[in-house]
Amino acid sequence: MAGIVCRTVNRIVSSQASCISSVVAVRNSHWFTSMLSLKTSVPLRAEPKKKKKVDPRREIMMKERLKKKLKRLEKVPPELIPIEDFITSAKSFDETRIREAPELSFEESERRAHLLKEWSRYKRTQHQMEMDVIQEALEAQRQALDELKLESEELYKAAFSPDTDVFPFQHEGPSYTPPNTNYEAPEGKFNDITRVYTQ
Amino acid sequence: MAAPFTRVSRPLWRIITTTTSNGGVRNVSYTRQQWSAQNVKTAGAAASPWALHGAVCVQRLPVVSQDRSPIEEKFMELMQQMELERSLLADHELKLLDDAARMSRKQEEDYDSDEEEDYKDKEIVTAQDLEDIWEQKLKEFQPALRTQGVNQKDVSSSERCLTDSLILLVKKDIGSQKLWLLPQIQWQMGETLRQTAERALASLPGADLKATFLGNAPCGFYKYKYPKDIQKEGSVGAKVFFFKAVLSSHKHLPLEKNSFAWVKKDELQDFLKPEYLKQVRRFIMAL
Numbered sequence: 001m002a003g004i005v006c007r008t009v010n011r012i013v014s015s016q017a018s019c020i021s022s023v024v025a026v027r028n029s030h031w032f033t034s035m036l037s038l039k040t041s042v043p044l045r046a047e048p049k050k051k052k053k054v055d056p057r058r059e060i061m062m063k064e065r066l067k068k069k070l071k072r073l074e075k076v077p078p079e080l081i082p083i084e085d086f087i088t089s090a091k092s093f094d095e096t097r098i099r100e101a102p103e104l105s106f107e108e109s110e111r112r113a114h115l116l117k118e119w120s121r122y123k124r125t126q127h128q129m130e131m132d133v134i135q136e137a138l139e140a141q142r143q144a145l146d147e148l149k150l151e152s153e154e155l156y157k158a159a160f161s162p163d164t165d166v167f168p169f170q171h172e173g174p175s176y177t178p179p180n181t182n183y184e185a186p187e188g189k190f191n192d193i194t195r196v197y198t199q
Numbered sequence: 200m201a202a203p204f205t206r207v208s209r210p211l212w213r214i215i216t217t218t219t220s221n222g223g224v225r226n227v228s229y230t231r232q233q234w235s236a237q238n239v240k241t242a243g244a245a246a247s248p249w250a251l252h253g254a255v256c257v258q259r260l261p262v263v264s265q266d267r268s269p270i271e272e273k274f275m276e277l278m279q280q281m282e283l284e285r286s287l288l289a290d291h292e293l294k295l296l297d298d299a300a301r302m303s304r305k306q307e308e309d310y311d312s313d314e315e316e317d318y319k320d321k322e323i324v325t326a327q328d329l330e331d332i333w334e335q336k337l338k339e340f341q342p343a344l345r346t347q348g349v350n351q352k353d354v355s356s357s358e359r360c361l362t363d364s365l366i367l368l369v370k371k372d373i374g375s376q377k378l379w380l381l382p383q384i385q386w387q388m389g390e391t392l393r394q395t396a397e398r399a400l401a402s403l404p405g406a407d408l409k410a411t412f413l414g415n416a417p418c419g420f421y422k423y424k425y426p427k428d429i430q431k432e433g434s435v436g437a438k439v440f441f442f443k444a445v446l447s448s449h450k451h452l453p454l455e456k457n458s459f460a461w462v463k464k465d466e467l468q469d470f471l472k473p474e475y476l477k478q479v480r481r482f483i484m485a486l
Contacts, residue, residue, distance in 0.1 A: 091287075092287065094287075096288075096293070097287040097288040097293065098287065098288070099284070099286060099287060099288055101284060102284065112277060112281075115270075115273055115274060115277055116277075118270060119270065119274045122270055129486070130486055133484050133486060134484070136481050136482075137418065137481065137482045137484055139481070140418060140419040140478070140481035140482045141416060141417070141418050141419065141482065143419075143420065144416075144417040144418065144419050144420040144440060144441070145416060145417070147420050147422070147438060147440075148392070148417065148420070148440060150247075151247055151249065151251065151438065152247070155251075155391060155392055158391040158392070158393075158415060159391070159392060159393070159415050159416045159417060160415070160416065161415055162415070163412075163414045163415045166411070166412070166413060166414055169411070169413075171260065171445065174260075174261045174262055174263050174264045174265075174362075175262075175263065175264065176263065176264055176342075176345070177263065177342040177343050177344070177345055178262050178263050178343045178344075178345065178347065178361055179262075179343065180342065180343040181343075
């Protein structure tokens with residue numbers, strides 16, 4: 001019992017001594033505050049930073065600079081879509097594809113020249129006839145409208161007003177053979193290889 | 200298809216005459232407007248002595264292309280030949296040449312199949328085989344005949360003469376005679392002349408024709424005076440205004456033979472009276 005008391009007293013004394021020594025150690029360094037206060041580290045206890053007033057302005061300036069750079073990049077005109085029809089493909093310049101041009105005899109070239117001239121004459125008369133027919137039809141229509149005007153103004157105005165229903169006008173033109181009744185076209189599939197460009 | 204040697208250009212004299220004729224036409228119409236304005240003022244609300252009729256010129260446009268004339272045939276051949284001469288070899292033709300070359304190489308004695316570059320173990324479908332396959336497929340298809348079985352003289356069928364445009368004629372009683380005319384009907388108050396023409400088309404007995412009218416304006420007119428005994432005070436004669444329409448649906452039941460006719464432009468003279476024909480011919484364009 002006494003031994004136990006002694007030991008505890010010794011422990012207390014030794015702890016007190018260590019406390020004292022630790023207290024002494026605390027007072028000497030800044031790393032340790034008193035045991036009684038809250039445990040805090042040095043950076044937490046440091047003096048508060050002085051905020052520079054220029055900082056928010058600097059951030060705004062940075063953002064503006066980035067925006068200007070983006071605008072400059074966007075201002076570049078978009079790349080033009082190539083028109084496929086205007087580009088001669090490399091196949092046209094292939095030398096293995098040149099056809100041997102046949103030599104035309106004198107009679108053949110004469111015949112061709114004569115035929116071309118006859119054709120131009122034929123086409124000219126055809127064009128003349130077409131123009132005459134069209135002029136005749138227009139004249140007939142003009143006279144009809146004049147007569148209608150003599151008759152009544154209202155009807156004339158109704159005839160003169162534009163017709164909105166006639167356009168878009170669709171009509172199947174003449175083909176080589178007439179349409180086959182009861183014809184079922186076979187279903188076919190195809191691969192569409194057209195190139196689609198986006199700007 | 201233009202000829203490369205000559206250019207078809209309008210000669211100068213033609214341009215001058217057309218401008219002067221246009222100038223002349225303008226003068227005439229101006230004086231007519233003045234006269235008609237005066238007429239309206241003096242006449243006031245008096246009804247004109249002319250009865251108005253609306254008529255419709257229904258055309259069945261050609262279904263099949265026309266046959267080529269001899270010069271057109273010759274020119275077509277020449278153009279095809281010239282285009283062929285000036286062209287380059289196509290892929291298909293190159294394949295044909297390659298196959299022919301390979302065939303000739305195979306016939307030679309010192310033929311070594313290992314020297315062939317591309318075609319070692321694969322099955323070869325030559326270009327000639329492809330051509331034969333395509334021809335076979337074409338023969339399997341039977342197109343309809345250009346001249347259909349319908350008799351070309353049967354005027355009541357709308358399937359005759361598929362290469363030309365046909366016009367509908369109707370036999371009507373006018374006074375005491377039966378005449379062939381374009382379908383017409385009397386104008387009623389409160390409707391435009393185009394509506395009259397549509398009514399004329401719809402009121403044809405036994406015909407279910409759908410047509411698209413081309414515009415509000417009439418394309419021609421014809422005026423005739425009644426014979427003296429029928430002429431009363433206030434009705435001197437009639438004016439018929441024609442409207443053009445294009446037949447839209449193609450399937451029709453055959454119409455009665457004696458009252459309807461589908462007629463080409465050159466056959467019109469067999470059906471219409473001379474004066475009437477003269478006016479009608481002007482606006483029917485059969486080129």
